[in-house]
Amino acid sequence: MIELDRAGRSFKVRRSLKLKGNLVHAVCDLSFTVAPGEFVGYLGPNGAGKSTTIKMLCGILTPTSGRVRVAGLDPSRKRTTLARRIGVVFGQRTTLWWDLPLRDSFELIRLLYKVDRKVFKTRLDELIETLDLGAFTRTPVRQLSLGQRMRGDLAAALLHAPDVLVLDEPTIGLDVVSKSSIRAFLRRLNAEQGTTVLLTTHDLGDIERLCRRVMLIDHGRLAFDGTLDELMATAPEQSTIEDVVTRLYTGSR
Amino acid sequence: MAARASFIALRIAGRKADNSWLPSADPRAGPGTVRHRAITLRRCKTIPLYARLVRYGFRKHATYVWAAVAGAFTNSVFGILRAYILIALWQARPGLAGYDVTQAVTFCFITQALIGPMQLFGTGLAIPERIRSGDIALDLVRPASLLLWSLSEDLGRACYLFLVRGIPPMLLGAALFGVTHPAGPGQWLAFLVSFLAGMVASFGWRYLVSLSVCWLIDERGVGAFSLVLTILFSGMLLPLSLFPGLLGELARALPWAAMVQAPTDLYLGKAPVLETLAFQGCWAAALLAAGALGTRAIRHKVVIQGG
Numbered sequence: 360m361i362e363l364d365r366a367g368r369s370f371k372v373r374r375s376l377k378l379k380g381n382l383v384h385a386v387c388d389l390s391f392t393v394a395p396g397e398f399v400g401y402l403g404p405n406g407a408g409k410s411t412t413i414k415m416l417c418g419i420l421t422p423t424s425g426r427v428r429v430a431g432l433d434p435s436r437k438r439t440t441l442a443r444r445i446g447v448v449f450g451q452r453t454t455l456w457w458d459l460p461l462r463d464s465f466e467l468i469r470l471l472y473k474v475d476r477k478v479f480k481t482r483l484d485e486l487i488e489t490l491d492l493g494a495f496t497r498t499p500v501r502q503l504s505l506g507q508r509m510r511g512d513l514a515a516a517l518l519h520a521p522d523v524l525v526l527d528e529p530t531i532g533l534d535v536v537s538k539s540s541i542r543a544f545l546r547r548l549n550a551e552q553g554t555t556v557l558l559t560t561h562d563l564g565d566i567e568r569l570c571r572r573v574m575l576i577d578h579g580r581l582a583f584d585g586t587l588d589e590l591m592a593t594a595p596e597q598s599t600i601e602d603v604v605t606r607l608y609t610g611s612r
Numbered sequence: 613m614a615a616r617a618s619f620i621a622l623r624i625a626g627r628k629a630d631n632s633w634l635p636s637a638d639p640r641a642g643p644g645t646v647r648h649r650a651i652t653l654r655r656c657k658t659i660p661l662y663a664r665l666v667r668y669g670f671r672k673h674a675t676y677v678w679a680a681v682a683g684a685f686t687n688s689v690f691g692i693l694r695a696y697i698l699i700a701l702w703q704a705r706p707g708l709a710g711y712d713v714t715q716a717v718t719f720c721f722i723t724q725a726l727i728g729p730m731q732l733f734g735t736g737l738a739i740p741e742r743i744r745s746g747d748i749a750l751d752l753v754r755p756a757s758l759l760l761w762s763l764s765e766d767l768g769r770a771c772y773l774f775l776v777r778g779i780p781p782m783l784l785g786a787a788l789f790g791v792t793h794p795a796g797p798g799q800w801l802a803f804l805v806s807f808l809a810g811m812v813a814s815f816g817w818r819y820l821v822s823l824s825v826c827w828l829i830d831e832r833g834v835g836a837f838s839l840v841l842t843i844l845f846s847g848m849l850l851p852l853s854l855f856p857g858l859l860g861e862l863a864r865a866l867p868w869a870a871m872v873q874a875p876t877d878l879y880l881g882k883a884p885v886l887e888t889l890a891f892q893g894c895w896a897a898a899l900l901a902a903g904a905l906g907t908r909a910i911r912h913k914v915v916i917q918g919g
Contacts, residue, residue: 417753418753419752419753419911442753442755443755452745452746452749453750456672457672458672459671459672459675463668463671466664467661467668470660470664471756472755473657
């Protein structure tokens with residue numbers, strides 16, 4: 360479903376008026392494959408290249424080297440076709456219309472993805488029920504709490520029934536109750552609908568409770584790829600996932 | 613139909629980089645299949661999306677009634693100030709720019725009424741802020757044109773401000789000083805079409821200013837520059853026909869003239885209709901084309917700040 364083959368992305372960083380800039384490799388030689396129906400956690404310290412990877416996956420950024428395929432498509436070339444098959448949630452940002460009721464944002468998404476009205480209604484009702492949005496679909500988005508807004512954003516990303524869901528810190532800033540309701544929803548989505556999920560997060564609780572497989576990226580390279588148990592086994596002397604990951608983050612420097 | 617088919621064949625033979633818009637790009641969509649028809653239909657189906665965006669742009673601004681009321685009040689008060697200055701000027705120099713005093717007062721209040729809808733001060737677009745914060749990434753993920761998306765939203769905004777900030781200054785001007793009105797329905801229509809073309813031209817310019825943030829990180833410098841050019845060359849301050857010689861020629865040929873001077877001229881019946889509309893249309897098209905190129909450029913550029 361997701362396939363990266365020695366993918367790299369570098370940026371030219373110019374200092375003042377110097378014409379020749381320094382080349383910064385945000386991601387280099389990254390290769391991994393995610394099979395349909397997998398639930399993969401994507402970890403890495405700040406600045407490791409996680410967001411750059413995600414932006415390459417949705418076609419906003421073109422890789423400067425290597426090859427990226429999502430749902431069999433080259434994201435940067437077939438961005439619009441791919442957009443219909445992929446759902447993206449950036450936890451720190453929102454796709455919803457700030458001043459308008461939640462429902463209006465959903466309606467716009469129906470038109471954007473040209474979802475059939477009947478199919479859309481069934482899908483929306485389902486999402487409203489599972490994400491428990493019923494109480495506030497008519498509330499302007501600016502009046503929603505962060506947890507409510509996040510659930511709204513999740514629904515917005517899933518209305519066109521994508522095969523792949525890419526999540527960038529979907530639980531950031533949420534309380535334990537909101538977190539657990541989002542986790543439960545994601546688990547169900549993956550198990551019942553077979554949606555492939557790539558989850559980027561700094562919340563290791565998300566990883567522990569949701570992901571069968573974990574990938575860890577550091578300095579733009581893959582530092583670990585395996586199951587959760589294998590991750591824990593890399594540092595047998597540590598007992599919590601926090602300690603194991605801390606060791607991996609600091610050890611690979 | 614045959615011409616269309618050969619055009620598609622040509623495109624495929626040429627192996628252009630992106631054929632994704634073509635029905636044939638989808639292996640399941642051979643000509644004549646249901647899917648083929650579905651994809652061909654899809655292109656017409658973007659109209660409801662943009663129509664909805666115009667509506668949402670309108671409603672988004674309608675949320676902030678008091679902001680618009682305050683704007684209308686300010687525009688009206690400044691209209692009164694400007695009117696007194698212009699009356700003094702036209703009494704000293706009757707017939708200046710081919711206007712009589714009433715026409716000069718009308719000019720004053722129309723230009724005040726256009727400040728809101730034409731967004732003469734500032735870009736009025738969310739794009740600079742979204743580029744700075746990195747939210748633009750979300751806009752670029754959408755399977756829709758950023759240019760048309762923003763244009764639709766902006767037209768909704770302009771329509772709302774036309775009602776709330778355009779009409780009150782005109783009514784006030786009419787009540788206090790007396791203003792002229794277009795002679796007949798033809799002239800009204802010419803004005804409205806010109807108003808629409810002006811809105812598109814104004815959007816085109818502001819869109820370009822907004823995109824510049826992608827390279828300059830901050831829009832304030834360009835914004836200040838744009839503000840001076842707009843106030844001076846749109847005809848907002850003084851009728852452009854007052855500008856002498858070469859400066860006047862230049863001012864009347866620049867895009868800003870399409871935003872205020874052109875619709876005002878047509879309202880007053882001071883300019884040939886078709887020529888003026890063609891002038892505005894050309895600038896609107898040119899600015900939108902530049903905007904489309906700019907959008908392509910930022911797709912390549914996208915620094916995407918803040919993670």
